Amino acid sequence: MQKTTILQVNQLNSYYTKGSKVFGKKNATQVLKDVNFELYRGEVLGVVGESGSGKSTLAKVILGITNEYEGSIVHNSLRPQMVFQDPYASLNPAFTVERILEEPLLIYGKYGKEERKRRVMEMLENVGLSEEHLKRKPRELSGGQRQRVSIAAAMIVHPQLLILDEAVSALDVTIQAQILDLLIRLKKEHNLSYLFISHDLNVVYQCCDRVLVMKDGEVVEENTVDGIFDKPQHEYTKQLLESAQ
Amino acid sequence: MKYFTKKLFTLIITLFIVSLLAFLAFQVIPADVVTSRLGTNATPEQIAIMKEQMGLNRPVFVRYFEWLSNFLQGDMGNSYVYDMPVNEMIAQKLPISATLILLACAMTVTFSIPIGIFLARHAGGIFDRFMTVLNQVFMSIPPVFLGILLFGVTLTIYPPEFSLHYSENFWMLILFMILPALSIAISRISMTVKLLRTSLLDEMDKNYIKTAYSRGHSRGSALRQHALKNAILPVVVFIAVSAAEMVVASIIIEQVFAISGIGRLLIASIASRDFLVVQAIVVLLATWVVTVNFLADILVQYIDPRVRLD
Amino acid sequence: MIEVDEESGNFAMKNKGISSIFQGKNVFFRIGSVITGALVFLICLSTVWLPYSPTQMDATAKLNAPSFLHLFGTDHLGRDIFSRVMEGAGNTLLIATCVVLIGCIIGTLIGSLTGYFGGMADIVLMRVCDSITAFPSVLLALVMVMLLGRGKYQIILILGILFIPSFARVVRGEVARQRNLNYIYSAKLMGAGHARIIFYHILPNTISVLLPTISIGFNNAVLAEASMSYLGVGVQKPDTSLGGMLAEAQSYLTSAPYYAIFIGLVIVLMILGFSMLGEGLSRNNATN
């Protein structure tokens, strides 16, 4: 079937300016160097690298959260969303779970009260939570439950692209496995595409179709997941594979 | 050292801005100066002549620099009310106020640090709870009320004539100043004690204290050798802020104890709209505030290596 | 409930936010609210009913000691001290409330805008706020009195303006902290506009930081008003205020010490109530 590109990134460079932005790029450090890649509909693209490789900045730049970059980012997806690593900082502490899930619908503004309530309940069950979690605040949820709520909040607007920035790294192994299963199920049901960012090669192997290996802001290798794991080309990829063995 | 010079530079700049602001603030009311000298029914011509005489209609900046250069040489102009050099009036009263404020600062530092450490050391339990509430009460007693109470005490214990010429010799001055300084310092001491106690207890919960325990430290030695140096940082800054706030308390206490210091002179000059005196005192007090903050910055930079970096 | 914090091995007490103040044994908050509540009630009552009219002089009862008739005794003109103190306290509280309102509303506005948008305005405004808060507010107030004159309304305006920076700084710090948290990014991705993010997402979380600042603001406002009125640059003659009465009472220290003591006690109670309230609120923030 003909692959439609959901996201296209070419010649992407980004600088992090220490000190205030007002005085220009005083002592700017280059965070992303000439990054190019494409993401197709229904595909999971893994982005692997150690801390400081620029993978989180890449995610923020793609979604326009930080706009200090050069190069072009072509979006061909509706309402891209993001799920973050730290389950404790990604939900508004003042809101109840119900309010968190209802907020995107309120912003969208097309649905009446019942319609919103129905969609919230439907999405809650979809991510494996239930009625009793509705009135709870983020503080009263476990890490795994919080991550489910943030996934639900991202999914409720029916995005076509979901960027997962280390979305499972802060969770225990058993809960990690459940969240990964949930993500794969949702991908199949809604023909989603994921940009799956992680430092854990084994997790990436399990659920990604293609992989980008990043080091110091550069894409050092790009290949299918089997290509990367079975016949790594770049020296750094080999080193990563070896230490994660 | 780079940090030191940078800080010194900002100190001078701030002083410059403060004196400019003080000067500009008083330019807004020159008219009153003239009418107060000539009386309200002065004719416009007389006002114009007087203004000319006092050089009030030259551009503001020219007057500012002229005032600043005189000020730095000690000539702060003449008081409108007493027609004597302002610097003489201030020079007479400054030592008295300085003793009062410095004594109060000394009390704050010497009492609050040991008490704070003691309370943190014996935290928990009935005694600690009682002391915390007591501390909170002392914190809420405003210097003006405490001053009046202690003033009542001075009336009874000090012989009447003593309070008339206390400023003769140094020791009599110190003896007299103990109670006024105490009434300024007590609420500050209790605030500093509370801050130091909480800051120490916060540091004791930090992870590096666990490492200290794992190396064989007791709670006391871990507190003294590890937590104290970190906990003292916010306290140093607070003491600098307190030194500034105590200036206000000293103005009030001078009023309560009828001490003829610059505080009382300031209030009197405000009432009699004697601008040059008010302006000079304000700039003097501002210099004290800025200098104390500067010293605190240097001390913090000396203690905390991370600050030295930027 | 107890949750054993696995990594550090010590248990962490988790409770449920503002509502937890009342069950938890937050001693400071309880004592604070009792004292402040009692004082505010008495003052509201005094606007409606007072044992004596504050200005009614009774020539026969000059400088009487506290008795059943005159709870706090009478002053040198035979006026009932209790009624005058209550009226004075009312004025002081009114002034403090207006000052805190001005400071809080304008301060929060400035703080949230500069904190959220940052840039040049943020840097300049914060430098200005820092320099104003570095100076004791009463010192600046004394200077401003010369420009704006004395009296109740002038003092409200002066102290109100001087209290804006402290609120602005607290709100700005909190807003700037929240601005780059993940849930704000998510809100942006969902298409929420700046206004919606500030008022619906950021401010509800800022209230918990603002409450202790407000009660400490009251504490300082009462203190500042009392000091300035004592020095004679605050509230002027026909209006009464605790600070002004304290100055009068001082001259009768030897003959009628109870006069000054009762006035002073009411001031202490006011400050104690607000400072305990503030302490209770900030402790509650720390635990959850």
Place this chain on the structure above:
Amino acid sequence: MLDVYDLHVKFHNAKQEKEAVKGINLHMDDGEILGLVGESGSGKTVTAMAISGLINRSQATCTGEILLDGVDILSCDRDCLRKLQGKDIGVVFQEPVSFMNPVKTIGKQIEESLVIHSNMTPAERKERVLYVMSAVELPNPEQVYHKYPHELSGGMLQRAMIAGALMTRPKLLLCDEPTTALDVTIQAQIIQLLKRVNKEFKIGILFISHDLNVVRKLCDRVVVMYHGEIVEEGKTDEVFYHPREEYTKRLISAIPTRKKRS
């Protein structure tokens, strides 16, 4: 070297009581590397804290026996505990940055246990510190001695922590998730370092972690804990390749390894 008999640890405050460790028995021979594995809430860190005497006795009560070469840690009072901590037991914690005092130099913090437990002169101490710093492969020890924690990388700080724990040649080195906060490549180096330290200094290591891959590469024997109880114990290869208990099987199968998720 280390024997733990029927250890219970109960956390209590005014209203509630929660038992984090429900009666466990452990045994470690001299120079052995024992892995203590489990998910968060399994009680593995609490056990480690109890063994190293770091549990705050006002918040929790420990019953049972912890014998380090015959001395029962639980029954001895504060002073005898203090003689033990830092001398016979060295501890390495999880994230080096927060477990180091930010305002004291690295050298001063490493020599801490020597200052408390030995009466060496400052010169002798400094020489000893530099020796151990090079033993843990800290580059140019002379300069690092005077540096502050915020000037070093995570990996370097962790090596300084290990040096600090080894100063008095303790019998037992207790490591609480020492590699979790580090990058994968540095993690591997720290594991090699711990292996070398175990052989060279003949020090038993109790290694606590939730990362089963790291435990598999480092430990001789493994103990699996779940909700405060020991679920399984045995040689590392035994436990990893043919686990007996149901929970261990699930734990090992959950390790993200090289197989596709359905």
